[in-house]
Amino acid sequence: xxxxxxxxxxxxxxxxxxxxxxxxxxxxxxxxxxxxxxxxxxxxxxxxxxxxxxxxxxxxxxxxxxxxxxxxxxxxxxxxxxxxxxxxxxxxxxxxxxxxxxxxxxxxxxxxxxxxxxxxxxxxxxxxxxxxxxxxxxxxxxxxxxxxxxxxxxxxxxxxxxxxxxxxxxxxxxxx
Amino acid sequence: xxxxxxxxxxxxxxxxxxxxxxxxxxxxxxxxxxxxxxxxxxxxxxxxxxxxxxxxxxxxxxxxxxxxxxxxxxxxxxxxxxxxxxxxxxxxxxxxxxxxxxxxxxxxxxxxxxxxxxxxxxxxxxxxxxxxxxxxxxxxxxxxxxxxxxxxxxxxxxxxxxxxxxxxxxxxxxxxxxxxxxxxxxxxxxxxxxxxxxxxxxxxxxxxxxxxxxxxxxxxxxxx
Numbered sequence: 267x268x269x270x271x272x273x274x275x276x277x278x279x280x281x282x283x284x285x286x287x288x289x290x291x292x293x294x295x296x297x298x299x300x301x302x303x304x305x306x307x308x309x310x311x312x313x314x315x316x317x318x319x320x321x322x323x324x325x326x327x328x329x330x331x332x333x334x335x336x337x338x339x340x341x342x343x344x345x346x347x348x349x350x351x352x353x354x355x356x357x358x359x360x361x362x363x364x365x366x367x368x369x370x371x372x373x374x375x376x377x378x379x380x381x382x383x384x385x386x387x388x389x390x391x392x393x394x395x396x397x398x399x400x401x402x403x404x405x406x407x408x409x410x411x412x413x414x415x416x417x418x419x420x421x422x423x424x425x426x427x428x429x430x431x432x433x434x435x436x437x438x439x440x441x442x
Numbered sequence: 443x444x445x446x447x448x449x450x451x452x453x454x455x456x457x458x459x460x461x462x463x464x465x466x467x468x469x470x471x472x473x474x475x476x477x478x479x480x481x482x483x484x485x486x487x488x489x490x491x492x493x494x495x496x497x498x499x500x501x502x503x504x505x506x507x508x509x510x511x512x513x514x515x516x517x518x519x520x521x522x523x524x525x526x527x528x529x530x531x532x533x534x535x536x537x538x539x540x541x542x543x544x545x546x547x548x549x550x551x552x553x554x555x556x557x558x559x560x561x562x563x564x565x566x567x568x569x570x571x572x573x574x575x576x577x578x579x580x581x582x583x584x585x586x587x588x589x590x591x592x593x594x595x596x597x598x599x600x601x602x603x604x605x606x607x608x609x610x611x612x613x614x615x616x617x618x619x620x621x622x623x624x625x626x627x628x629x630x631x632x633x634x635x636x637x638x639x640x641x642x643x644x645x646x647x648x649x650x651x652x653x654x655x656x657x658x659x660x661x662x663x664x665x666x
Contacts (some may be wrong), residue, residue: 293470295461308478317480325568337457372461379444381454384459395460398446398453405583412651414629415583419443426449433444 280324286338287320287330295343301369302347305381308354319346326410334400334413338410341392344368345411348388368392382432393418495500528636528643530621537610537623539591539634539643553640555590559661561654588657592641611652615659618644622652633659640664 292313299312319342320327327335348366368388374381383394392411396402404422408415531538560578564586568577578586607626612619613633620635625630633646633655644662646655 285520290521292472293468295465296472297468306473310472313472314476314479333457333461336461338572340461342579369460369463371463372465373459373462375455375459377452377455379448380459383452383456391456395453395457398450409583425445429449430444433448433626 280321283319283324283327284317287327288317291336291339294340298340298343298369299347302344304348308350309347312350315349316343323410331382336366337395337400341395344388345392363402378436379429379433382429382436385432386425386428388426389431390421393421394425394429397422461524473573515609526546537621539636555642555644555662555664555665557588557646557658557661558663559658561658583591584649586646586650588658589645591643591645591648613652613656615656618659622655624652 295307295316297314299309300306301318303312315338315430320339327338328438329335330339348368364386366384368390370384373424373429374384383391383398387398396407396410399403402410404418405415407413408418412419413421467590488618492511520544522594528539531540539615561580563580563582564578565580566576566584567579568575574590574592576588578588608625609624611624613622613635614620615635618637619636620633623634625631630647631652633652634642635644636642637644644659646658648655
C-alpha cells in the first residue's frame with residue numbers, strides 16, 4: 267500500500283532539506299529512471315513520484331549528502347521507475363514482476379560477488395544492498411520501502427538463496 | 443562457501459558501482475510542468491497560490507453579501523454541494539480524493555484533531571506542525587498513521603498504486619461517510635472519512651482490522 271499526499275511540506279527545516287535533495291540529486295535521479303524507461307514523460311513521472319516519496323521520509327535522511335542517503339534516494343528513483351513499468355504491463359504476474367531488472371552501471375566491478383548482486387532482480391537487489399552494504403535491519407528496510415517486515419525477510423532470504431547458488435557455480439567453475 | 447563478510451564486501455562494491463552511474467555529459471532537462479510541480483512541493487510558489495485562493499474566496503464572499511449568504515446556498519443545491527465536496531475518483535490504479543472548490547461555506551476552523559482511543563501499546567511518535575499528520579507506533583514497530591486534510595489546502599489524496607490488491611467498502615462513522623480499503627495481500631489497510639461539518643478528510647492507515655480502524659475513527663475528537 268502506498269499513500270501519496272500531494273501537498274506542500276509543512277516544516278521549514280524539512281523544506282530546506284528537500285531543497286538540498288532536489289538540487290543535489292535531481293540529475294542523478296533522472297538518469298537512473300531514464301535507464302529503465304524509454305518515454306521521457308514516464309521518466310518525469312518516476313522522478314516526481316520518487317520526490318513525493320522522499321518528502322514523506324525526510325526525517326529519515328539525517329544528512330542528505332552522506333552515502334547512505336544518496337543510496338536510498340537513487341534506489342527510490344529506481345523503485346518508482348520499476349513501479350511505472352509494472353503499471354504499464356498489467357499482464358505480468360507477481361512472480362514476473364519480482365524478476366524485473368534494475369538499472370545497470372556502465373562499468374561493472376571486478377568483484378564476482380558484486381557482479382552477482384548487481385545481476386539480482388531489482389526487488390531483491392534493493393533489499394540486499396540496504397541490508398548488506400548499508401547495514402539496515404529488516405524492520406528499517408520495511409519502513410523505508412513501505413513493505414511489511416515479513417516481505418523484506420522473504421526477499422532477503424530469496425536473494426541469499428540465489429547468491430549462494432550462483433556463488434557456488436562461479437567458484438566451482440573457477441576451481442574446475 | 444558464501445560468508446556474510448563476503449556478501450557485505452560484494453554489496454559494498456555493488457553499491458559503489460550503482461552510485462557512480464551518471465556520465466559527465468548527461469543532460470537533465472525536465473519539462474516546465476515538472477518544474478512547476480516540484481516548485482509547488484518545495485513551497486516556492488506558496489504565496490502566489492494563497493493569493494489566488496484568497497482572490498476567489500473574496501469573489502464568493504462578495505456575491506454572498508449581495509444576495510445574502512443563506513439565500514445563495516438555498517438558491518442552488520449544487521452550489522452548496524460544490525462548497526463542501528471531496529470528489530472521489532479512480533485513475534490508473536489510484537483512488538483519489540480531490541477538493542476542487544473553495545470551501546467558503548465553512549468556518550474552516552483551526553481545530554486540531556486527534557484520536558482519543560488507540561489499541562494498547564501505541565504512543566505518538568511523530569507529529570507534524572499543526573498536528574495535521576500523526577504517527578503512533580508500538581514497541582513491535584507497528585504503526586498507525588492519522589492524517590487530516592483540510593479542504594482549504596487544495597490537496598489531492600491518492601490511495602493505491604501499483605500492485606495494490608484492494609477491496610473497498612463504504613462505511614459511515616458518526617455521520618461521516620467514507621471508505622474502508624482492505625489490502626487483500628495482508629499489508630496496510632486504510633480508512634478515509636469526510637467530515638462534512640468542517641470540510642476535512644480524515645485518513646487512518648495501519649495493518650489493523652477494519653473494526654479497530656473504525657473504533658479509532660469513532661474516537662476522533664476536535665480540539666478547539
